[in-house]
Amino acid sequence: MTTQTPTTAPAGAEPVGRLPLSALLALATAVFITSLTETLPAGLLPQLSADLHVSESATGQTVTVYAIGTALTAIPLTAATAGWSRKRLLQTAVAGFTAANTVTALSSHYPLTMVARFVAGVAAGLAWALLAGYARRLAPPQLQGRALAIAMAGIPLALSLGVPAGTFLGTALGWRTAFLTMTALSVVLVGWIAAAVPDFPGQRRGIRAPMLRSLTVPGVGPVLFVTLVYVLAHTILYAYIATLLDDLGQGGATDLVLLVFGAACLVSIWVVGACIGRRLRALTVLSVLLIAAGAALFAVPADRPALVYAAATLWGLGWGGVPTLLQTAVGNAGGDQADGAQAMLVTLWNVAMAGGGVAGGVLLDTLGAVSLPRSLLLLLVPVLATPQLYRRDPSPSSA
Numbered sequence: 001m002t003t004q005t006p007t008t009a010p011a012g013a014e015p016v017g018r019l020p021l022s023a024l025l026a027l028a029t030a031v032f033i034t035s036l037t038e039t040l041p042a043g044l045l046p047q048l049s050a051d052l053h054v055s056e057s058a059t060g061q062t063v064t065v066y067a068i069g070t071a072l073t074a075i076p077l078t079a080a081t082a083g084w085s086r087k088r089l090l091q092t093a094v095a096g097f098t099a100a101n102t103v104t105a106l107s108s109h110y111p112l113t114m115v116a117r118f119v120a121g122v123a124a125g126l127a128w129a130l131l132a133g134y135a136r137r138l139a140p141p142q143l144q145g146r147a148l149a150i151a152m153a154g155i156p157l158a159l160s161l162g163v164p165a166g167t168f169l170g171t172a173l174g175w176r177t178a179f180l181t182m183t184a185l186s187v188v189l190v191g192w193i194a195a196a197v198p199d200f201p202g203q204r205r206g207i208r209a210p211m212l213r214s215l216t217v218p219g220v221g222p223v224l225f226v227t228l229v230y231v232l233a234h235t236i237l238y239a240y241i242a243t244l245l246d247d248l249g250q251g252g253a254t255d256l257v258l259l260v261f262g263a264a265c266l267v268s269i270w271v272v273g274a275c276i277g278r279r280l281r282a283l284t285v286l287s288v289l290l291i292a293a294g295a296a297l298f299a300v301p302a303d304r305p306a307l308v309y310a311a312a313t314l315w316g317l318g319w320g321g322v323p324t325l326l327q328t329a330v331g332n333a334g335g336d337q338a339d340g341a342q343a344m345l346v347t348l349w350n351v352a353m354a355g356g357g358v359a360g361g362v363l364l365d366t367l368g369a370v371s372l373p374r375s376l377l378l379l380l381v382p383v384l385a386t387p388q389l390y391r392r393d394p395s396p397s398s399a
Contacts, residue, residue: 020138022196024150027135029189030090031154033097034124036162037182038066041117044167047175052110062117064354069121070128071350077122078129078343086134087199089126091190096123098186105179121350128346132327137200142277145328149273152324156265156316164255219333220341222386227326228348230288233379234319235356237295237372240364247369249303257312264316272321276328284325285384290318292380298373 041048041062049059081089100120107113131151139147170178237244242254250257272283294314297307330341363371 018140019143019147019150020196020198021150023138023198024135024147026189026192026197027131027138027151028154028157029185029192030094030127031131031151032158032162033094033154033182033186033189034127035155035158036166037097037101037120038063038124039158039163040166040170040178040182044170044175044178047170048113051108051175052113054110058110062113064357065114066117066121066124067350067354069118070125071121071347071354072125073122074125074129074346074350075340075343077126078340081126081202083202085199085201086130086137087193087197089130089202090134090197091193093123093127093130094186094189094193096120096126098183098190101179101182101186105176105183125343125346125350128349129343132331132342134197134200136328136331138198145276145280145324146273148328149269149276149321149324152321152327153266153269155323156262156269156320161259161262164258217333217341220330220344223326223330223333224341224344224348226284226383226386227330227345228352229379230322230326230383231349231352232356232359233376233383234291234322235353236360236363236379237298237315237376239357240360240369240372243364244298244369244372245308248298248301248308250305250308253305253308257308260309261312261316261319264313265320268317268320269324272324276321276324280325280328280332283321284329287318287322287325288380288384290314292318292377294318295373295376295380299370299377301370 041059048062049055052059084092097120100116100123103116104113104120107116132148135148135151136144166178166181169181241258242251245251245254245257268287275283291314294311294316297311297314300307326345327342330345333341359375360372363375
């Protein structure tokens with residue numbers, strides 16, 4: 001994958017050799033809010049269900065409708081806002097989370113809650129299509145991969161720490177408190193962005209290209225295919241990990257297993273950030289192999305805690321850097337069409353998440369929990385078979 005990169009850092013970015021940590025941590029917080037807003041209901045289903053007077057399965061659709069909102073709107077909204085300044089657009093997306101989480105916290109009506117969750121998904125579509133490119137533009141060319149890794153650290157933090165913390169807070173003080181805490185964090189983030197994040201202009205009207213044109217750029221299609229299948233495989237397992245652990249005799253240790261998974265994810269992000277400049281494809285192949293090894297251990301039907309924790313560790317080491325790897329790959333491949341390619345990736349990512357939840361449920365009901373890691377293994381075969389994963393990494397001058 002190659003793309004043209006400037007020889008000097010753009011206006012607003014840090015000088016060569018330095019990273020704007022405050023700005024990147026603000027972006028990481030935005031990623032954290034995006035990820036936690038999506039997954040927080042999963043840990044609070046009983047409380048939400050009781051207050052909204054619907055079944056837990058119906059309450060679970062608050063996660064689905066969020067993904068649908070993102071999938072349906074990421075491409076058209078990214079195209080419609082292409083001319084907006086990047087800072088203004090980011091603050092608008094965070095404001096969307098503020099409004100959506102506030103309404104969710106105050107609502108006692110299921111239809112209103114679903115509308116709020118859809119709006120949160122729309123805000124996520126804007127944010128996800130923007131954040132990867134923003135992080136890369138903040139850094140000098142040789143540090144763009146590391147900058148993206150820092151920004152994407154919000155994902156494993158949300159999954160490994162945010163969801164358990166939100167669940168604990170919701171259980172202790174009520175689920176509404178958990179969502180209002182998200183609102184407060186979003187308000188703080190808007191001010192943080194205003195103070196610490198440099199602005200970049202949007203695209204001039206005369207040079208904008210149709211969003212779907214990115215599909216014609218060589219290299220973009222294979223990355224999007226890998227994204228769709230890879231995230232589908234991961235979600236089939238992650239969405240039902242508690243059920244699988246219960247089947248393996250470790251149901252009481254779900255929080256600890258996820259903590260191990262999250263810690264391994266953080267290690268993965270650090271390694272990817274340090275090596276992605278020269279080892280993009282090698283790291284991608286390694287991530288697939290690590291996740292495959294973890295899934296293979298999860299597929300062993302035995303009540304052995306050591307195997308479970310080893311599986312979670314391998315899974316986390318493989319998965320933590322995947323968002324950074326895929327977004328870097330599609331950004332490199334997209335070149336001048338990188339924003340459109342990122343919007344396509346965001347859309348397919350959320351389609352895969354929704355599909356993984358449905359497919360995992362069908363597998364669970366028909367073949368049992370052990371079919372989940374086995375299905376993940378099967379889906380990783382076409383990922384590894386994608387030829388672009390095995391091409392040599394570009395030199396730093398062309399990466």
